[in-house]
Amino acid sequence: MSNIKNRTDGSNFSSPLGARGILLDDRQKQVSIAGANERTIDCNKASLAGSVSQRACVFCGSRVVLYPIVDALHIIHGPIGCAAYTWDIRGSLSSGPELHRLSYSTDLQERDVIFGGEKKLYASIIELIELHNPKAAFIYTTCIVGVIGDDVEQICRTVEKEKGIPIIPVQAPGFQGSKKDGYKVACEAIFTLVGTKSKPFTPAKSINILGDFNLAGELWILLEYYKKMGVHVNATITGDGRVDDICNAHNAALNVVQCSGSMNYLAKMMKDEYGIPSMRVSYFGIEDMSDALYDVARFFKDDDMMDKARELVKEEFTRLIPQLAWYKERLTGKKAAIYVGGAFKAISLVKALRLIGVQSVIVGSQTGTTEDYELIKQLCDEGTIIVDDSNPVELSHFVKEKQADIFIGGVKERPIAHKIGLGFCDHNHERKEPLAGYEGMLNFAKEIYATAMSPVWKFTK
Amino acid sequence: MIEAKTYTSTRNSCKLCAPLGASMVFKGIEGCVPLIHGSQGCATYIRRYMISHYKEPVDIASSNFSEESTVFGGSKNFITGIENIVKQYKPNVIGIASTCLSETIGEDIPGHIRHYKESHEADGSVIPTFIHTSTPSYSGSHAEGFHNTVLAAVKAIAKHKKTVETLNIFPGMVSPADIRYLKELLEDFGMKYVLFPDFSETLDNEYTAEYQLIPTGGTPMIDIEHIGDSKATIEFGTSFNKTVNRTKDSGSLQTAGEWLQSTYYIRNHQMQLPIGIETSDKFIKTLEEISGKPMPEKHRKERGRLVDAYVDAHKYVFGKKALIYGEEDFVTAMADWLKEIGIEAFWIKGADFETLREKADEFKPDFLLGNSKGYYIARELKIPLVRVGFPIHDRFGATRIHHIGYRGTQELFDLVVNALIDYKQENSPIGYKYL
Numbered sequence: 077m078s079n080i081k082n083r084t085d086g087s088n089f090s091s092p093l094g095a096r097g098i099l100l101d102d103r104q105k106q107v108s109i110a111g112a113n114e115r116t117i118d119c120n121k122a123s124l125a126g127s128v129s130q131r132a133c134v135f136c137g138s139r140v141v142l143y144p145i146v147d148a149l150h151i152i153h154g155p156i157g158c159a160a161y162t163w164d165i166r167g168s169l170s171s172g173p174e175l176h177r178l179s180y181s182t183d184l185q186e187r188d189v190i191f192g193g194e195k196k197l198y199a200s201i202i203e204l205i206e207l208h209n210p211k212a213a214f215i216y217t218t219c220i221v222g223v224i225g226d227d228v229e230q231i232c233r234t235v236e237k238e239k240g241i242p243i244i245p246v247q248a249p250g251f252q253g254s255k256k257d258g259y260k261v262a263c264e265a266i267f268t269l270v271g272t273k274s275k276p277f278t279p280a281k282s283i284n285i286l287g288d289f290n291l292a293g294e295l296w297i298l299l300e301y302y303k304k305m306g307v308h309v310n311a312t313i314t315g316d317g318r319v320d321d322i323c324n325a326h327n328a329a330l331n332v333v334q335c336s337g338s339m340n341y342l343a344k345m346m347k348d349e350y351g352i353p354s355m356r357v358s359y360f361g362i363e364d365m366s367d368a369l370y371d372v373a374r375f376f377k378d379d380d381m382m383d384k385a386r387e388l389v390k391e392e393f394t395r396l397i398p399q400l401a402w403y404k405e406r407l408t409g410k411k412a413a414i415y416v417g418g419a420f421k422a423i424s425l426v427k428a429l430r431l432i433g434v435q436s437v438i439v440g441s442q443t444g445t446t447e448d449y450e451l452i453k454q455l456c457d458e459g460t461i462i463v464d465d466s467n468p469v470e471l472s473h474f475v476k477e478k479q480a481d482i483f484i485g486g487v488k489e490r491p492i493a494h495k496i497g498l499g500f501c502d503h504n505h506e507r508k509e510p511l512a513g514y515e516g517m518l519n520f521a522k523e524i525y526a527t528a529m530s531p532v533w534k535f536t537k
Numbered sequence: 538m539i540e541a542k543t544y545t546s547t548r549n550s551c552k553l554c555a556p557l558g559a560s561m562v563f564k565g566i567e568g569c570v571p572l573i574h575g576s577q578g579c580a581t582y583i584r585r586y587m588i589s590h591y592k593e594p595v596d597i598a599s600s601n602f603s604e605e606s607t608v609f610g611g612s613k614n615f616i617t618g619i620e621n622i623v624k625q626y627k628p629n630v631i632g633i634a635s636t637c638l639s640e641t642i643g644e645d646i647p648g649h650i651r652h653y654k655e656s657h658e659a660d661g662s663v664i665p666t667f668i669h670t671s672t673p674s675y676s677g678s679h680a681e682g683f684h685n686t687v688l689a690a691v692k693a694i695a696k697h698k699k700t701v702e703t704l705n706i707f708p709g710m711v712s713p714a715d716i717r718y719l720k721e722l723l724e725d726f727g728m729k730y731v732l733f734p735d736f737s738e739t740l741d742n743e744y745t746a747e748y749q750l751i752p753t754g755g756t757p758m759i760d761i762e763h764i765g766d767s768k769a770t771i772e773f774g775t776s777f778n779k780t781v782n783r784t785k786d787s788g789s790l791q792t793a794g795e796w797l798q799s800t801y802y803i804r805n806h807q808m809q810l811p812i813g814i815e816t817s818d819k820f821i822k823t824l825e826e827i828s829g830k831p832m833p834e835k836h837r838k839e840r841g842r843l844v845d846a847y848v849d850a851h852k853y854v855f856g857k858k859a860l861i862y863g864e865e866d867f868v869t870a871m872a873d874w875l876k877e878i879g880i881e882a883f884w885i886k887g888a889d890f891e892t893l894r895e896k897a898d899e900f901k902p903d904f905l906l907g908n909s910k911g912y913y914i915a916r917e918l919k920i921p922l923v924r925v926g927f928p929i930h931d932r933f934g935a936t937r938i939h940h941i942g943y944r945g946t947q948e949l950f951d952l953v954v955n956a957l958i959d960y961k962q963e964n965s966p967i968g969y970k971y972l
Contacts, residue, residue, distance in 0.1 A: 100621050123577050125601045125614040126621030133578025155637045155674035156547060157554030161582035163910075178891070183547035185781075186676050189641055200546035219576055219638040220675075223607065250576030251602040251638065468596050469625045472748030487585050491594040496748050536744055 098473045106464040110456035116449050119464040128467040130488050131442045133250030137258020141338050142214050144168035144289045145317040149210040151180045153197050154218030166505045167291045171316055194226050201235050211319035212242040219250045244268055256443040263342035273323035281376050282308035284328040287335030290315030294512035305384045326350040330375055332357055337418040337443050359512040361428030392514040403521040408433030410528050413480040415489055416503055419444025432521050437478035440466050468492050482528055497536035499527030548891035551862055554674030556634040557583045558682030560597055563632030565734020567755035570628040572598045575636030590928040590935050591740045598622050615649040626750050633669045640673035668693050677781040680864040683710055684778035691793040697765035697801045703729040705764050707772040707793055713741035713936040718944055725833040731760045741936035765801050769827050770794040773810045774866040811941050813874030839943040850954045855879035860902035863926045921956040
């Protein structure tokens with residue numbers, strides 16, 4: 077392996093990862109191990125060409141974030157692939173309209189590429205508005221739209237005037253960065269709606285929930301908790317999202333941000349423009365879930381609210397702890413590998429797994445930040461492999477090296493795990509079981525148990 | 538078949554993009570890693586789409602275009618991409634598919650390949666074989682991408698030295714189980730053959746315990762080279778890569794079989810996908826002619842059992858109506874088969890799912906037959922969906938479904954008959970234990 081260099085930056089890197097020739101030169105600094113003296117890994121880099129990254133593109137980032145806005149049209153301007161591969165892609169449930177589950181494309185053809193796709197886009201938006209009467213329309217531009225010179229913003233302005241609803245261009249050519257840059261594009265699109273309408277009355281103690289996408293109805297679980305505490309939830313961005321609620325989002329007192337990777341930028345813009353403070357929370361695992369409730373009560377300096385939160389947590393703990401103990405007894409000693417989209421989620425997963433006796437031996441994400449990875453480094457047991465923007469070659473090697481029993485990831489990680497005899501827990505965005513909240517923690521434990529304890533593994537040894 | 542009302546937009550597309558079809562073909566070459574020359578998302582979306590169907594690892598590399606590559610050209614990313622694939626995967630072959638982006642900015646992929654070879658031959662490194670296919674997603678669907686890639690690979694690799702007693706078989710976008718069936722059939726006939734592309738193992742592998750960077754299986758490169766020496770070709774399909782009007786290359790598009798016939802005078806037997814007894818008979822008759830041998834007893838019996846099954850269950854299917862969709866070659870074959878058993882088939886050329894859903898109100902179908910993406914229509918109409926073809930994302934076992942030959946027809950027939958009986962039984966006020 078003459079073309080793979082060992083690490084040369086002199087840091088304490090005892091793991092044989094590099095030496096075995098698994099890592100490409102340019103990826104050496106995106107992998108490290110937990111431990112006080114270890115370096116925090118590099119991140120926020122473009123994926124390396126040819127490395128088979130598990131990430132998608134700018135378009136993907138914007139699409140997944142805006143997808144759960146259920147009463148808006150989502151029209152993808154470009155050739156067919158981008159629309160086809162994102163049709164009904166997230167398990168984001170709606171309590172009303174289901175417009176978001178339809179896939180619309182201008183399906184650009186060769187002649188459109190030559191002569192321009194503007195007329196086709198205009199006609200498409202008009203006909204679809206007339207067909208569905210949406211509250212707004214998001215127009216996603218894909219790779220070639222900028223290259224062929226279509227003026228999408230102008231078309232959006234024209235249709236907006238004609239039809240009287242917001243038509244929002246989402247500038248998402250895939251090549252303009254990574255999936256994370258797409259989150260930012262989505263935040264900008266959402267922000268154009270914020271503050272454009274005020275509802276007659278928004279209660280003082282109201283929050284916006286940012287970064288929950290109502291996968292398998294998770295948002296509804298949270299709404300129930302906040303309702304019990306007497307907190308008014310104003311806009312949910314974007315899970316079960318409504319255009320009118322987003323327009324009124326500036327009237328909330330606080331932004332409660334989960335999935336910070338995707339939503340911090342929006343929270344920051346809302347802070348700058350409307351002075352709305354924000355807090356970072358996670359709804360995975362019972363510790364983080366409880367903190368999410370307490371922190372909100374603390375923010376409003378409301379004793380009654382805090383008492384209700386405590387009561388709720390106590391009730392849930394009484395119910396859950398014995399059940400979780402049952403799982404812990406059986407799962408203790410198991411080792412897990414985590415590779416998910418956002419690093420903040422990974423952090424909660426490490427804690428949730430610990431609660432049921434499972435040790436995390438690999439923790440990685442597609443889009444984590446330096447702060448996230450620093451936190452992971454401190455949180456994890458010494459020797460845990462920490463990785464940013466990994467790929468099948470690395471992941472399959474890491475799990476073998478660390479002898480993981482279970483893998484927690486998404487669709488693309490599942491066959492890697494299964495092919496080499498690891499259990500697998502879906503933590504992707506098409507999952508059907510809620511994993512957030514107290515109920516979610518129990519589901520998570522059940523799922524880990526089901527995959528770790530299946531009798532089929534005797535045939536893979 | 539009827540004509541669709543035309544909407545300007547495509548609503549819930551039935552087709553996928555061309556690089557997906559190309560990736561499938563590349564997965565059917567032994568030792569091959571596909572590279573999609575475009576943005577990172579193209580490769581990742583296609584991987585995700587294929588993984589959800591095949592339930593197998595599908596590693597596809599991307600040259601990961603940046604703003605810089607889009608403005609100044611993707612040569613640098615292409616070279617880095619190839620270098621990293623070579624380091625990590627050590628492939629014999631790299632299959633390169635272009636995208637809408639790389640085509641629109643006019644990337645010279647053959648030039649990049651030359652450049653890579655020149656700069657790496659000097660230092661003595663091992664150079665993989667490159668196969669390049671032009672697959673802009675604004676031109677045709679995944680079916681075009683598939684057949685154009687079969688053609689590109691054959692053109693690039695096949696040589697002619699001397700004619701030998703070998704048959705080329707290009708089955709098209711069939712399932713891994715179908716490919717395994719074809720291989721068994723040809724072996725039972727005692728024929729030498731080259732089946733291309735063969736993803737029966739690469740996309741439907743056994744449990745391996747170790748992560749195979751490049752899964753075992755695929756048509757060996759040496760076999761693809763010998764395609765030019767064969768005495769005959771059989772290719773399944775009628776529309777192939779010819780359903781779109783292209784401004785580039787218009788009129789010059791051939792199938793791989795046509796190209797071999799015009800270049801090396803290898804007789805090409807083009808035929809519809811053998812679904813149903815009549816088309817399967819035609820296929821078997823062609824094999825008998827080429828091999829000079831009669832149909833093996835095992836397969837004669839499979840045909841016999843199929844006829845017997847037709848007779849036993851004919852009343853349950855006769856007069857029913859099916860709404861079918863998918864790749865055109867697949868749909869025309871299915872329509873003819875359904876006609877053979879007395880089922881009326883409706884399909885709409887080039888339609889998207891929303892058009893199908895609207896038209897279904899007039900057709901009043903008894904069931905849907907096609908990939909899993911039509912499920913929402915079946916659910917709305919409260920009628921069965923018989924899942925066949927590609928993709929099947931909401932069930933297991935898609936790779937194990939047989940569609941072609943007597944065996945495939947038998948399996949499809951049982952699926953359809955039982956779906957109709959199940960529906961009737963479920964909706965019966967009393968329920969029953971016998972037919």
